[in-house]
Amino acid sequence: MKVGNKTTKWGILGCGKIAHKFAEDLLTIPNAKLEAVASRQLQKAKEFADIYTANKHYGNYSDLSKDPDIDVVYIATPHVFHYDNTLMCLNNRKAVLCEKPFAMNTSQVQEMIQKAKENRVFLMEALWTYFLPHYQYVLKLITSKELGAIKSLRADFGFSSTFDPNGRIFNKKLGGGSLLDVGIYPLFAVLSILGYPENIEAKADIGKTGVDETCTIELNYKNGASASLFSAITQKTNTEAIIELENGRIVINSRFHEPSSVTTYQNGTSKLHEFDVSTNGYNFEAIHVQEMLFQNREESTIMNFDKSLQLITLLDTVREKIGLHY
Template sequence: MQQPKTINWGIIGLGNIANKFAHDLLKVENAKLYAVASRNLNKASEFAKNYNIAHAYGNYQALVEDPNIDAVYIATPHAFHNEHTILCLNHKKAVLCEKPFAMNLGEVEEMIATAKANNTLLMEAMWTYFLPHYQFVLQHIKDETFGKIVKIEADFGFKPEIDMTSRVFDKSLGGGSLLDIGIYPIFAALSTLGEPIHIESKATFFDNDVDSSCLMLFSYDNGVEAHLKSTLLEKTPTEAIFYCERGTIKINSRFHGPSNVTLISEGKEETIDFDVTTNGYYYEALHFNQLLRDGKKESDVMTFDFSKKLIKLLDTVRSQIGLKYE
């Protein structure tokens, strides 16, 4: 049997998430972390040394011009996703771009149009979609194991050290709770209930006009609601709970990453573990590699349509709370 083609990866943006992704990519068969790039060559060289990567570049242009690279993982701050994705696509590099895909729907549509114009694979890196526990939950919801969903509660909160120069708090980089972590509760609602018919949002803000917390209520037909929360002011359970007609499906902390699931029905509880031995980025990388080998230009899981719906919801919430990025 013929060995699958080895996919040569590059990474642009070498922060915390890039480290986790790199660690997981080393465990993916027939994938090679071939090159990394930072605006700081020393940082790129140090990163490359840590993961035994052959090539380190001090600018992004050099990486996209490397003919041996098949795919690029973009882990730069939100505000640069559009620019860096288009740079890669115009050099025919398949792109896995961190969430949020971009800053607004217009940017996302431009990225998708560029991918289509270059006939090149593009996918938003919403890693949660590919995790075993989340696929398990989606299957139970689809099968209506406990009937239809009547309510969702999903939250994500942590309390970072206040440093207004860090990416999380920097408005020019798309900082704030909504785009950074609020996207996950919104994703939980969109992936299970679809688009709401009504949205109510309210937020609190830091002194620099970056949102510190956000409460969102999504309303659906038949009185179904999703109560969603993101905050940088406190540590919250960070769970996703799906209340159904005959039982409850609860993704335990932290629901967006590798976790376990508790099924509650008729007074009984069962918790299922999934024995994930990686950071969890392994699964989206595996999926992306297969898309690339199969010649696909769009994911059948994290579709362009889904990414557009997700960013539209973020845009709507931003508009309601008065959060403007220049």
């Protein structure tokens, strides 16, 4: 975003792994500057700021949200803090890009959206996959009807994590479990490709810390299409998305949620489509946010409020079916 010589000044709230990737990609964006970072540990914030040449660092989140020099805040804290952190920033008239899941339930997301509307401040859920070149290619290919209507979709995301009852992945108090952490990506894929389902079935393996260690979801649609989704924090999967259509197949290759390649199959032949992405991939959503701010928009034209509400509603429904209550 550029108005004259104006640069978009970012704040990053939370200094974990994903925040590092986002900050690294900010360095590649013209007219983007990391103005300030915040952690609950001042030294951690200082070290982060030094790496990415941020002008300021804070040992608490509140001070960053009040910094008059910041245009937009990227919230990269654990799931359970998204709601409070977002409201704090919105109340201080800061635009917000909040990591997925937007919050822990539909009620919280509705309140976040309402606050953004009341304060006339931009807010978006950071579902970065939506903005990646390979994913945009797939959406356009499906819309073109070149391969006909969709018959089915299969998507998975599983990784094997070392068991730590106090770590974010397994700790129920931190919103742990496979569904909210990685299952959200297959669910996002099905919503962006097939829309909201007519029928939802789900089952899960609930571990000793009370979170879902694996989750299996079956979805059915009025037009006859179906989707089979799987997520896990105890086993590694291919992490790919396979879309069967009337006249062919689309495979979003391994780690489909991040910069990847696409293979299309039609008339007995296959074609590999590769996309030249030299970053982690977070720059695409950040550039979109800057464009939205440049246009004085309060809602994304791509990852809009309705899509976030559909996603959290679907997550809530699945959680109810597998008996997962935070």
